[in-house]
Amino acid sequence: MAGFSLNSAETARLRSVADRVGTPFYVYDAQALRDRVAALKAALPDVDFFYSLKANPNLSVVGVLTSAGTGAEVSSRLELETALAAGARPERILMVGPGKSADELERAVSLGIKAIVVESIEELADIDRLAAFEGRIQSVALRVNPDFQVSGARLAMSGRATQFGIDQSDLQRAVACVETLPHLRLAGLHIYMGTRILSEETLEQNTRQVLALAEELMPNLSWPLDFVDVGGGFGVPYYEDEQSLDLDKVGAVLRPVIDGFRSRNSQTRVAIELGRYMVAEAGLFVAGIRRVKTTKGENFAVCDGGSNVHSAAAGQGFMRRNFPVSLVPNGPRDAATAEKWTFTGPLCTPMDVIASAIEIPAPQEGDLICIHQSGGYGPSASPVDFLGFGAPAEVMADGDTLTVAKERPDWQSRLATQTPRAIPMDMTGIAAAPAAPFDHPALDRLSGLRPLFEMTGNRLETDPGAWADLWANPTVRALTTIGVPDDYNGFPLSQTDLGIEDCPHALHVALVERLARFDPSCILALPGPSLSGGAVLAAGNPAQIERFFAPYRTGPQGTFFAVTEPDVGSDASNGSTVVREAADGSMTLSGTKMLVGGIARARIGLVFARMETTGRAALVMIEPQEVADYISIERLPTNGLCGADLCRLEMHDVPVTNDMLLGAASSGGGSLRDGFMAINGVFERYRPVVAALALGNARGILDRLEKASACGGFADMQTRYTALLNRLARVLEDYANGRPRSHRISELKFQAIAFSDELVMRVAAEAPGAMLSDTLLRRKMRDAKAFEYMEGTSNIHLLNAFRAYVAEVPA
Template sequence: MLAFPPDSRFISAEKIEDICYQRLADQVPTPFYAYSASQIRADFSALKNSLPDDIHYFYSLKANPNKALVRLLNQAGTGCEVCSLAELETVLSQGVEPQDIIFVGPGKYIAELTQCCRIGIKAVVIESIEEMKLLNDIAASMGVIQTIALRINPDFIGEKAKLVMSGKPRQFGIDEQLLPQAFSCVGQQSHLRLAGIHIYLGTRILDWQALAKNTLNILSLAESLQNTYKIHFDFVDVGGGFGVRYFDKEKALDIDSLGDALADIIRTYHENFPRCKIIVELGRYLIARAGVFVTRVNYLKPSRDEWFAVCDGGANCHGSAAGINSLIRRNFPMARLGETRSDQQYRYQVTGPLCTPTDLLGENVMLAELRPGDLIGIGHSGAYGASASPVNFLGFGHPAEILVEKDQAFLIRTADNIETLLAPQICQPLSVANA
């Protein structure tokens, strides 16, 4: 298991920034997520310093939609990529300008598309010809012209991606073979303006050479399309998929080497299309290292020849650490939090409170000796934590979230309670009788 936590400048097993975890736990009941504001800024700054200056960054809210984190990243210089009406309203509430918003997703519905047209976002990313026609009808009814980008499902496949999202039948994007029909259809939609293309090949890529090759393939396709259809794109969204090192034997992404490779690729592309902007959309890479999931040991119990640390937060709060939807179960960086009592370590099975054997946060984890009441931290938990977990399973609800900066801490999401969990459950008659 990797040391806790790797690649984090402002987080240790003793404290997050200048605050000890126990001080946070004295104020906010466990389990909770704690995020380092300084780590977020440092990771984004390092990325910008390593990659070419003319790349524009968009934060993917799917990684973590908390409003405070959205505001922090937008103030640091990112745009926002959203996938739902709730995410769109989130970014608007935090002062993100419409021209810094793109809307993606294969199943956009009328209310979402209508709001996009109403505020005039940078681009609606079209994922099918049917969606294109629907958006044009909506824009026409409102008397506006909406900017779009075509999401393409290319013939080539993203290299070294943990989750491949192109090159085969997918709900995402328009197949490359259908592009003649798509470009013809765009020309028939009087209330849409084509501004660019979007291609997302895959996620969790740790090989800089693979990322460089993926970008080269995307820009080559963009150049071919512009030459074929005699158009000039405002931008090309080359996706992202930059990986974060979670597990043993994984090597951190070499962003300096990636930056050198991208500089040559983008320079060559800009020789023919100097005004076309290059967009990279990132979620995990911008936010994962900054987060720690903090859970408390309720009980220590032996079973056969093993010791179980049963905690108050488990797979319901951190499905990724529990390996939900993963083919192979591996341990995230983990540690007992607080001052060191002894250098000796013991082997534990770290579980949550759920009535299922899949609620296993750490398997055969070597940790400092645990006692009931101790805090355990799971590192690299800023992305796809509670938002990608079954938080309502067994009625536990969403955990609290805290943002830490130096010696200050801010509660940025309250934990669910019995009242908030039961409030949406009603018995209201519906008018469904036959006329």
């Protein structure tokens, strides 16, 4: 076989790319990619095309194809994120694969992609559960392994026993299963028969059989399918005896089949997913020749890339035959007679051959060898780390513009991924495993909420109204209204899948800790009764309780609790917010409060004040909209925990009636004889919640580090985290047993916040790479620094912690 020839402009261009990025590299032609999509659409105008990222997941390649109008077919988290980054909308993404992970499914459901292509019946229940957590209906398609086969595919995927799809004989059972699962919707059928098909007749036979199977099934469904994905498998010629598909002919044979199907099933579209056909001919592989030698009568050119970066050209997995190749000499060359040359890679195996017995004039060191038809199943399908040579660079050519689309990773970064790290197995000493209530089975059931919390946490940074996304989820609704008395609660936990009938305080704290791992800011943004709900229950009369809680029968209600003051922090008994009583008995409320969470969007809440004449503590229930003329609310700029939506509140002579005063004797309720004790009781219940928020967020940071394989040096922090969690469990146990220990609670809150502070400092110092590359990690670190806001200044904890210290000193 002789080499192909490139024109002089093309060889000059390849030379300049080689000089700039080094060899080996791949170069893709953007215009060829666009032309291919346009030709497919012209041949089959009534078909939805999906690009199978497995063929070439390079972000720039996917970007060109997405802009040209293809959807995306993905199989992994990285492929999914690549498709999104390339601009694919979720409603144009299919996820296919026989072994999808929980993480992949979770992400797909949270995005609400066009369809998850289900490959076994058991997968349906998993997706239904995740969709229930998201509070949405997820579309699924059933991948069928049919009873028929297609003859002309080089690699058959179906029609025989494989790991793919659901047997045709089980299809009715799968459909029935989807119908019983309330959060799933059957949107499509998917059949992928095989790949590398080069005969138009085979494509026609494949399409006809798949559509016939769909038509057999559809009369039994309660609704028409959105789409039938007939697979594809369009091939490209690699070897001398292979012919390109003729797209005109493909259109001519497929159109009547598809048009016939569409005329009978107008609501069901036909989809085709293609990898190789969209990219292979738009890509060229280029390696440099390092050494030439003649040994035992045969000529070899040893290149700097071989089967390690282009395994297909080396025939890995099947018999090796030559792809089309051409040679770019390194400078002018005298005419010479052609000889047979074999091109190898640099590996340690005689199998490392990328072109054999090519008849060309003798190559020289520094020449380039180009392998054509290489845009699909190139670097991502090759063992790039074999012998440590690493992945090649990838370049996009668009007209005259050349772009490095993927850098060649250096050896330093590849070596860095092998920095050993301890896998924390044994929490010897203080912390073996988290104690009850932190091992409650309901906690693991929250995991499906992670994507929702992560996404909403991000949105809350700029949009305080993003809490509505959280409220839209039924599980989150029920978690939000924990603390609302049963009579008033339209969203009880018993109606969720969490398996919780009633929620004692300790379990509530454990739920908060678990959710804070996902995003603490979201918890603060939830429109629930928060701190003031507890105080209303402790000190309100029945009318006040009704006024405060009744809205929770039907919807969300933002609340606030205004305590902290600019000068005295949360030690508000010394604050300057006062209720003045005039001679005629009328009352007004005036003063300034700081760090009031959520008041800008609250309907009702409490202000902590003193009665001017007696100096006694008072809790005043106000509805900001009702007293809007007398108050001003200003959102405070914050950096971290944005969901808290901290505000400054100024009150000028707000008219106060008896029914606004909690525990006012004249309103018939219990007396607020000791307002300070009441509020301290509320705070006391809240302190473990703050500790749980800080610990959960710290654990979220440790989880991110683990994900980035950067938690090597943080095993001690894992241990300390578990120890603090166990201490929190003990405090909660004391609380549940009627032995609340204020000093322990304050101390613990203090420690949890200090721990999360320390963790942030250590991440900045010891894992700056993870910090720089992971925006979610950075947000969690900002949140960690914001905990000190909670409950204002810390003099109350210092006082309580001092009590703890005194209590420990032996008499």
